[in-house]
Amino acid sequence: MVDLSFTATTGTREAxxxxxxxxEGRATRWTVLALVFAFIAIFLLLPLILVFVEAFRxxxxxxxxxxxxxxxxxxxxxTLLVAAIAVPLNIVFGVAAAWAIAKFEFKGxxxxxxxxxxxxxxxxxxxxxxxxxxxxxxxxxxxxxxxxGIEILFAVPGIVLATIFVTFPFVARELIPLMQDQGxxxxxxxxxxxxxxxxxxxxxxxxxxxxxxxxxxxxxxxxAMGEFGAVSVVSGHIRGLTNTMPLHVEILYNEYNAVGAFAxxxxxxxxxxxxxxxxxxLEIRYGHAIAASRGH
Amino acid sequence: xxxxPAETGWxxxxxxxxxxFGLTLGFALTYLTLIILIPLSGLVWHTAALGWSDFWAIAxxxxxxxxxxxxxxxxxxxxxxxxxFGTLVAWALVRYRFPGRRVIDAMVDLPxxxxxxxxxxxxxxxxxxxxxxxxxxxxxxxxxxxxxxGIVIALVFIGLPFxxxxxxxxxxxxxKEVEEAAATLGASRLQTISRVLLPGLAPAILTxxxxxxxxxxxxxxxxxxxxxxxxxxxxIAPLLIVIRLEEYNYPAATGIATIMLALSFLMLxxxxxxxxxxxxxxx
Numbered sequence: 001m002v003d004l005s006f007t008a009t010t011g012t013r014e015a016x017x018x019x020x021x022x023x024e025g026r027a028t029r030w031t032v033l034a035l036v037f038a039f040i041a042i043f044l045l046l047p048l049i050l051v052f053v054e055a056f057r058x059x060x061x062x063x064x065x066x067x068x069x070x071x072x073x074x075x076x077x078x079t080l081l082v083a084a085i086a087v088p089l090n091i092v093f094g095v096a097a098a099w100a101i102a103k104f105e106f107k108g109x110x111x112x113x114x115x116x117x118x119x120x121x122x123x124x125x126x127x128x129x130x131x132x133x134x135x136x137x138x139x140x141x142x143x144x145x146x147x148x149g150i151e152i153l154f155a156v157p158g159i160v161l162a163t164i165f166v167t168f169p170f171v172a173r174e175l176i177p178l179m180q181d182q183g184x185x186x187x188x189x190x191x192x193x194x195x196x197x198x199x200x201x202x203x204x205x206x207x208x209x210x211x212x213x214x215x216x217x218x219x220x221x222x223x224a225m226g227e228f229g230a231v232s233v234v235s236g237h238i239r240g241l242t243n244t245m246p247l248h249v250e251i252l253y254n255e256y257n258a259v260g261a262f263a264x265x266x267x268x269x270x271x272x273x274x275x276x277x278x279x280x281x282l283e284i285r286y287g288h289a290i291a292a293s294r295g296h
Numbered sequence: 297x298x299x300x301p302a303e304t305g306w307x308x309x310x311x312x313x314x315x316x317f318g319l320t321l322g323f324a325l326t327y328l329t330l331i332i333l334i335p336l337s338g339l340v341w342h343t344a345a346l347g348w349s350d351f352w353a354i355a356x357x358x359x360x361x362x363x364x365x366x367x368x369x370x371x372x373x374x375x376x377x378x379x380x381f382g383t384l385v386a387w388a389l390v391r392y393r394f395p396g397r398r399v400i401d402a403m404v405d406l407p408x409x410x411x412x413x414x415x416x417x418x419x420x421x422x423x424x425x426x427x428x429x430x431x432x433x434x435x436x437x438x439x440x441x442x443x444x445x446g447i448v449i450a451l452v453f454i455g456l457p458f459x460x461x462x463x464x465x466x467x468x469x470x471x472k473e474v475e476e477a478a479a480t481l482g483a484s485r486l487q488t489i490s491r492v493l494l495p496g497l498a499p500a501i502l503t504x505x506x507x508x509x510x511x512x513x514x515x516x517x518x519x520x521x522x523x524x525x526x527x528x529x530x531x532i533a534p535l536l537i538v539i540r541l542e543e544y545n546y547p548a549a550t551g552i553a554t555i556m557l558a559l560s561f562l563m564l565x566x567x568x569x570x571x572x573x574x575x576x577x578x579x
Contacts, residue, residue: 022475024485029392036388036400039381043453044406046428047418054421089327097324104317106309112324118332121564123514124412125534126553129541130335133342138546164331187314197315219408226411228517233538246413246517253417253521265414272409279409280402 051269054262066252066263074240075248075264078156082231082244083224086163090220094171095213099205102179103187113176119168127165128233131158154236159244162230167220174216175209178290182208211286215279222275226268343554346547354551359527360536364555367533370444371512374451375459378508379501381452382459389460390467404460407453412517419450420521442524447532450518455508462504466497499574506567510560 024032056063066072097116101109119127135152136142145152152158186208190200206213228246235242243251245264252261282290309317343351354360388394389401407415423430423440430441440446470493478488516534523530533556540549 022472022479022488023391028485032384032388033392033394035381036385039385040400040403042429043449043456044403046422047415047453048406048410050418050422050428051414054418093324093327096320097328100317100321100324103314104309104312104321106317106321108308112328115328115332118336121510121560122336123516123534123537123553123556123560125516125537126339126514126557129537129549129553130339132541133546133550134335134338136546139338161331165335168331184312184314191313191315200314201316222409226409226414228411228413229534232516233541246411249411249413249417250521258421261417265411265417268411268414272406272411272414275409276402276405279405280398 048269048273051262051265054258055266057262058259062259063263063266066257066260067267069260071240071243072248072260072264075243075245076267078159078243079225079245081156082160082163083221085160086167086224087217087221089164090167091171091213091217093168094173094175094216097172098175098179098209099201101176102182103184116169116172116176119165124166124227124229125233127230128162131161131165131234153234154238154242156242158234159231159242162234163224163227166227166230167224170220170223171213171216174212174219174290178209178212179205208289211282211289215282215290218275218278218282222272225271339550339553339557342546342550346551350547351551351554354548355555357548359531360533360548360552360555362528363531363533363536363552364559366444366447366529366531367513367556368559370447370532371451371455371509371515374448374455374512375505375509377448377452378455378459379505382456382504382508383463383497383501385456386460386463386467390464404457407455407457412454412515413521415453416450416518416521419453419518420446423449423522441522442526442530444523444530446522446524447519447530450522451508451512451515454515454518455512458507458511459501459504462507463497463500466500470496499570499577502570503567506563506570510563510567513560513563514556 023029067076097112100106101113132153133139134141135145135158137146152161186204187200190204191197195203226246227244228250231244232247232250235244235247237243237247237251239251245268249261249265249268252264346354385400385404389397389404420441421427423433423446425431425434425439425441427441433440438445440449474492475488478492479485483491514534516532516538519532520535523532523535525531525535533552537549537552537556540546540552
């Protein structure tokens with residue numbers, strides 16, 4: 001981060017007076033800060049604290065009971081399984097797409113980049129709906145799948161597909177600008193020294209992009225484990241079978257099992273906190289090696 | 297990614313010594329087509345199969361219109377709130393040095409990282425009549441949970457990082473000399489902000505607004521818990537899609553989804569136009 005800041009700690013009145021031309025007065029500064037703190041506290045901090053307070057309302061015993069309950073464990077296993085399939089597939093896609101887009105000049109590149117961003121502008125519910133239309137009983141594929149005993153909808157494959165759809169852009173989006181910035185000089189040097197394409201990728205490109213890749217994977221994984229809308233549409237909500245953690249939170253909450261719902265939710269909130277901490281560490285330590293654009 | 301030499305002479309790309317173009321582009325396009333394009337075109341195909349009169353009947357159904365109004369209306373209000381507070385947060389994060397700045401900077405991304413269902417139940421418990429905030433508002437006769445106001449609260453939560461993360465880098469790039477020049481020429485701080493700084497930030501703020509708005513329109517997980525989901529009052533369009541699906545009324549679900557998508561793409565187009573316009577104007 002560029003330090004353009006006026007140091008709010010100017011000691012002497014003279015310095016304060018001189019600086020006042022390019023910053024706000026003390027009263028304005030305090031008002032802005034108070035508003036910012038209040039806003040962040042009410043909208044971000046309180047909900048986060050509430051999750052943990054509600055989860056531990058009856059102490060450790062009921063908290064652990066809610067988590068080791070078979071349906072909760074099944075939901076945790078399913079969420080891990082879905083992320084373990086969806087995230088690696090999107091990593092392979094992201095690296096391949098970024099390689100093609102960043103290292104080559106071809107027609108239609110801008111259009112392809114726009115298409116990759118498409119899932120971000122689609123409501124999660126619609127992301128699930130398209131798979132219902134594709135594989136449901138009313139579709140062209142539906143009867144064929146049924147006669148061959150292949151279950152996609154209301155089963156694990158549908159959940160994986162919907163998760164891949166919503167987390168599709170994360171890795172590619174992080175890598176494309178990063179690899180475009182890095183250009184092709186390093187790879188050309190490696191190739192001219194006799195490395196083959198795979199060696200060039202493993203020993204030259206990968207070390208250059210590893211932090212950016214990790215950053216993208218982190219965001220992709222958080223979304224994959226936390227996705228609700230898309231998965232909710234295709235899952236069928238079968239307890240112990242097709243319930244991911246977020247869906248299980250919904251079921252417990254609607255059953256007025258607040259401790260159970262918030263206990264499972266606290267695991268997801270913990271995941272979010274770990275994601276934020278790792279993300280911040282990456283930004284602070286390897287900011288230069290991550291694409292300039294933060295967030296998404 | 298392989299040792300296969302790059303096929304040279306393809307008219308649609310410039311020659312390069314780097315290998316793997318065919319493989320990586322081929323894989324990326326196949327994956328994109330299978331995961332995104334075929335399913336999405338299925339939606340278009342199903343809508344086209346509806347026929348105009350059926351589609352029109354779905355589009356003009358009072359419950360559909362009302363749900364779209366709720367979704368777009370609450371998303372608009374939430375995005376406006378986020379424009380004000382998001383810009384303030386971005387400004388404070390870049391310009392002020394205060395204890396906890398790093399923590400707040402990291403916290404801004406919480407809505408990206410926290411699963412929407414978790415946010416949904418947390419906000420609902422917070423604003424329910426007996427919740428921490430709800431119980432403070434109850435004596436004032438303000439009901440948040442299970443009303444459209446609750447939807448706005450959830451969408452403010454979801455949309456905040458879009459505005460902050462769009463505006464923040466632009467504030468970082470502001471050349472301090474411009475402000476000094478304005479001050480030297482006798483502008484008050486307020487004039488400098490309103491005449492010099494805000495016009496430069498306007499395109500970024502607008503983009504952040506559009507992103508937060510678009511996300512809010514499609515948001516589902518964080519809203520359905522707090523909304524109360526009363527038809528014609530606090531029922532959002534994505535929920536109506538889910539309800540129609542559960543009724544096996546696929547045509548209606550498809551129709552509403554297509555209308556939402558069309559409106560979202562319109563938003564995307566507007567974002568791109570804003571960006572092109574601002575690039576032209578501010579180079």
